[in-house]
Amino acid sequence: MTTDLTEAAIAILRANDRGDHTVPTSSGLYPAQWNWDSCLVALGFAEFDPDRAWTEIETLFDGQWPDGMVPHILFHGDDSSYFPNAAIWQAGPGQRSSGITQPPVAATIIRHLFERFGVQRSRPHIRLLAPKLLAWHRWFYTARDPDGTGLVAILHPWESGMDNSPVWDAALAAVEPGPSVAHLRRDTAFADAAVRPTAAEYDRYINLVLAFRAEGYRADRLYGMAPFRVADVGFNAMLQRANRDLRFLLDMIDDTAGVAEVDRMISNTRAALEARWDQAEGFYLSVDTRTGQAIRQPGIGGLLPLYADPMTASRHPALITRLERWLDQVEIAVPSFEPGRPEFEPRRYWRGPIWLVVNWMLIDGLKRNGRPDLARRIRRDSLAVVARSGFREYFDPTTGEGLGGTDFSWTAAMVLLLAG
Numbered sequence: 569m570t571t572d573l574t575e576a577a578i579a580i581l582r583a584n585d586r587g588d589h590t591v592p593t594s595s596g597l598y599p600a601q602w603n604w605d606s607c608l609v610a611l612g613f614a615e616f617d618p619d620r621a622w623t624e625i626e627t628l629f630d631g632q633w634p635d636g637m638v639p640h641i642l643f644h645g646d647d648s649s650y651f652p653n654a655a656i657w658q659a660g661p662g663q664r665s666s667g668i669t670q671p672p673v674a675a676t677i678i679r680h681l682f683e684r685f686g687v688q689r690s691r692p693h694i695r696l697l698a699p700k701l702l703a704w705h706r707w708f709y710t711a712r713d714p715d716g717t718g719l720v721a722i723l724h725p726w727e728s729g730m731d732n733s734p735v736w737d738a739a740l741a742a743v744e745p746g747p748s749v750a751h752l753r754r755d756t757a758f759a760d761a762a763v764r765p766t767a768a769e770y771d772r773y774i775n776l777v778l779a780f781r782a783e784g785y786r787a788d789r790l791y792g793m794a795p796f797r798v799a800d801v802g803f804n805a806m807l808q809r810a811n812r813d814l815r816f817l818l819d820m821i822d823d824t825a826g827v828a829e830v831d832r833m834i835s836n837t838r839a840a841l842e843a844r845w846d847q848a849e850g851f852y853l854s855v856d857t858r859t860g861q862a863i864r865q866p867g868i869g870g871l872l873p874l875y876a877d878p879m880t881a882s883r884h885p886a887l888i889t890r891l892e893r894w895l896d897q898v899e900i901a902v903p904s905f906e907p908g909r910p911e912f913e914p915r916r917y918w919r920g921p922i923w924l925v926v927n928w929m930l931i932d933g934l935k936r937n938g939r940p941d942l943a944r945r946i947r948r949d950s951l952a953v954v955a956r957s958g959f960r961e962y963f964d965p966t967t968g969e970g971l972g973g974t975d976f977s978w979t980a981a982m983v984l985l986l987a988g
C-alpha cells in the first residue's frame with residue numbers, strides 16, 4: 569500500500585543513500601555508516617529495492633576486521649562533522665573504522681531478507697555472508713566471553729547502541745572522565761544538548777576510546793583492561809536471536825560444522841540469559857562483570873528476551889505485566905526506560921524516549937510470544953508518532969514530540985516495514 573508516509577520514508581532513504589551504504593541522517597550529525605543502523609535500514613530497502621538491501625549489508629561486512637569483529641562505525645567519506653571521527657579512533661586495518669562493535673542484528677536481518685525474497689535470489693548472498701556472520705559471532709564468544717559464561721560483555725556504552733541508558737550509570741561512573749571534551753563535541757551543533765548525553769558521559773566515552781586506542785584495540789587485551797564491562801541482557805538477547813537466525817542460514821547452505829558450533833552458542837546463552845531472571849524484581853537484570861553486581865535499572869533491553877525467545881512470556885508472565893505497566897504510564901509506546909523512576913527522562917536520548925527500532929523488536933517478539941494485541945498497539949503508536957512528528961531520531965513517550973536528528977534512516981525503514 570502506498571501512502572504519503574511510505575512515500576516520504578522512501579524519499580528519506582534515497583536522500584541518505586551514499587551509493588553502497590546509508591548514513592543515519594543527512595544533517596551532518598552522523599556522517600558515516602553505523603553497524604546496526606545499516607542492518608535495520610536494509611529492512612526498509614527490502615520493501616522497495618531488494619538489491620540495495622543486500623548491498624547495504626555487504627558493504628558493512630567489507631569492513632569486517634581480520635579477527636572477525638564488525639566495527640560499530642565505518643567511515644567512508646568526509647567525517648569532519650563528527651566527533652570522534654576516524655582521525656581520533658585510528659582503528660582497524662584501513663584506519664577507517666571505530667574500534668568497538670554494536671548489537672549484532674545482521675543475521676536476523678539477513679534471514680528476513682531471505683524470507684522476503686526467497687531461496688533463488690538470496691542463496692548467493694547467504695553463501696557470501698554466512699561465513700562472515702559466523703566469524704563475528706565466534707569473535708563475540710572468544711573476545712567478549714573468554715571465561716565461557718554464555719553472556720558476552722560490552723566494553724563501551726556505545727557498543728550497546730543505547731548510549732546513555734541509566735543501565736550504564738554506575739559502571740560508567742567508575743570510569744575516569746579524563747580531560748573535558750565539551751569543546752570538541754559536534755553532536756550538540758545538530759541537536760539540542762538537553763536531549764543528548766551529558767558532558768560527564770561524553771568525557772568518559774572518549775576516555776574509554778583513548779584507553780582502547782593505547783592498546784591497539786587488541787581483542788586479547790581489551791577484555792581484561794576495560795574500565796567498563798557489562799554483560800547486558802538486551803545485547804545478549806539480540807545476539808541470541810541472531811544466533812538462532814544464523815543457525816537457520818548455515819543450515820540452508822549445508823554448513824553442518826557451523827550449525828553445531830552455533831548450537832553450542834545457543835544453548836550456553838539460553839541458560840545464561842535465563843539465569844539473569846530475577847524473580848523478586850520480576851525483570852531480567854544485566855550484570856557489571858568487573859564487580860559482579862547485578863544492575864537493578866529497568867531499561868528496555870531487559871524486555872528483549874521476548875525478541876530472543878518465543879517462550880519468554882509463558883515462562884515469565886510478570887515481564888508482560890511490567891511492560892503493560894510501563895505503557896499505562898505514557899501516552900505512546902514504548903519508553904526506553906521505566907517511567908516513574910527518578911532516572912526516567914522522557915526527552916533525553918536512551919533515558920526514556922521511544923526508538924522505533926526497539927519497538928520493532930518488541931512487536932516481532934510479542935507476536936511470537938502470543939501477544940499480537942500488544943504488538944498491534946505498539947505498531948499503531950509507532951506509525952502514529954511519525955505521522956504526527958516526522959521521521960525524527962526518537963520521540964518523547966509522554967507527548968509524542970519528535971527529538972534529536974531529522975529525516976532519520978532507521979525511522980524511515982521501520983515505517984516501511986511496519987506499514988507494509
Ligand code: 9YW
Pocket residue numbers: 592598602603604605726728729730731
Ligand atoms: C553516536 C547512529 C547512532 C546509533 C546509536 C545511537 C547514536 C551516537 O546514533 O549513537 O555518536 O554513535 O545511540 O544507537 O547507532 O544512529
